[in-house]
Amino acid sequence: MDFDTQSKGLVYLHRTNLFKRLESSVFSFSETLKRLIENIDQTIENLNKGQQIEENLDVENEDEIYIERSKYEIKVEDLRINAYLEELYNDRDIVKKIYDETLILLKENRDNKIHELEKIVENKVENTPYNAGNRKILIFTAFADTANYIYSELLKKFAGKDISIASVTGKGVKTTNKKVREDFHSILSAFSPKSKMKIEIPQDEQIDIIVGTDCISEGQNLQDCDTVINFDIQWNPVSLIQRFGRVDRIGSRNDKIQMINFFPNADLNEYLDLERRVKGKMTTLNIASTGDEDMLNPEMNDFNFRKRQLEKLKEEVIDIEDTNENISLTDLNMNEYLYELSNYVNNHKEINKIPKGIYSVTEGEQKGVLFCFKHSKNDAKPKNDSSLYPYYLIFVDNNKEILFKNSQAREVIKLFRQLCYEKNEVQEKVLKEFFKNTKNATEMGFYSELLNTAVNSIKGEEEEKAVQTVFDFSGFNNNFKDDTTDDFELVSFLVVG
Secondary structure: OOHHHHHHHHHHHHHHHHHHHHHHOHHHHHHHHHHHHHHHHHHHHHHHHOOOEEEEEEEOOOOOOOOEEEEEEEOHHHOOHHHHHHHHHHHHHHHHHHHHHHHHHHHOOOOHHHHHHHHHHHHHHHHOOOOOOOOOEEEEOOOHHHHHHHHHHHHHHOOOOOOOEEEEEOOEEEEOOOOOOOOHHHHHHHHOHHHHOOOOOOHHHOOOEEEEOHHHOOOOOOOOOOEEEEOOOOOOHHHHHHHHOOOOOOOOOOOOOEEEEOOOOOOHHHHHHHHHHHHOOHHHHHHHHHOOOOOOOHHHHOHHHHHHHHHHHHHOOOOOOOOOOOOOHHHHOOHHHHHHHHHHHHHOHHHHHOOOOEEEEEOOOOOEEEEEEEEOOOOOOOHHHOOOOOEEEEEEEOOOOEEEOHHHHHHHHHHHHHHHOOOOOOOHHHHHHHHHHHOOOOOOHHHHHHHHHHHHHHHHHHHHHHHOOOOOOOOOOOOOOOOOHHHEEEEEEEEEO
């Protein structure tokens, strides 16, 4: 891969990032421009000092902690410094001009999108149009910057009124209700006490509105709420369904449930055509950000699927089980989680010294064990067949039922993150229960049975895949048929009590 190819890829990455941030909110767009100016200033300073330039491109996406990064060094001696500086100053002038315009728009309070949201929120809280007395609203956005912006604007709009607001993002949580602890679980419990704690609590101890990113879009029972607002549209409809699933759950006491979507102020065909052109550059983007060849499946360019689903979303709420469409691999990719995990490992080198087979215990609604295995026969399966191979993730409940198979690895990773995120202290209650049931971890027979169930699930899945290849040119080939439990090294397991 040559430098020119990578540079062109970075241009497309910047363009895509700016487009998504602008579609989300003027504030997020402004913050990105500010960071871009700071990056240009740093580059100019390094050039003037004769230092090497280290170019970093952070493409902010979904809760901003999920990013792709391109990084390379530029040697000063390889540059025509004066010409490069001239172009940098020119770029800075252009970006600064746009940035200043966003600041004026924000200062003059001319953000019509946020005003429209305020009207919807005000009507919902004051009139409770869907279910009598229900003031609760769950507002989703792809970016933490936008979430913080919405939170601060709603705070100003409803200052002095009896409305409790909270913000929940991957960077932290906050709330206006002084009676609620500022942590993830306390805020969600105060927002949906009937479903989370099975109890009634006084109104002044509750939260009426949560503004959040997709860190709360799955695995949470929030059916006390009857309204979901998507402030910026995700590129895949499946994410919207998963968001709506937080309130559209068994046990809801609401007669009606409402989802409100903010679509871009453009014709849907134009919007999707723009996505088509952006996605059409994905090969270049992969090369630019990773240096690898394109690894994307042709299914990922199924724009007719996108169009049908988005059009349907504008008219009604769709159920993933009712749709006759195949879900594109873009809906199922987990690069964001793998990057976050990789970043964590890079920042915590001591984790490499942890022995295999380690376990931990945590609280969760669904009791069971989340296993991570490594297949000892690394050449038994091509790596491009699974983004995780030779690793396998399986979640088995205490009734020996497979809740998430390896083919649902993305869901398992999400669950893993939700169960462990920001839990930095020992969960004393569940740990004591675990030690009691296992006699201080000396009698692990029950968990060995769950482990065997998990391994058999892996073998069963691989056999099913092998059967599907019977008419391929290579013929039927099941490389896992003779494998035993010993062929799957236990990396770690998480007991959910």
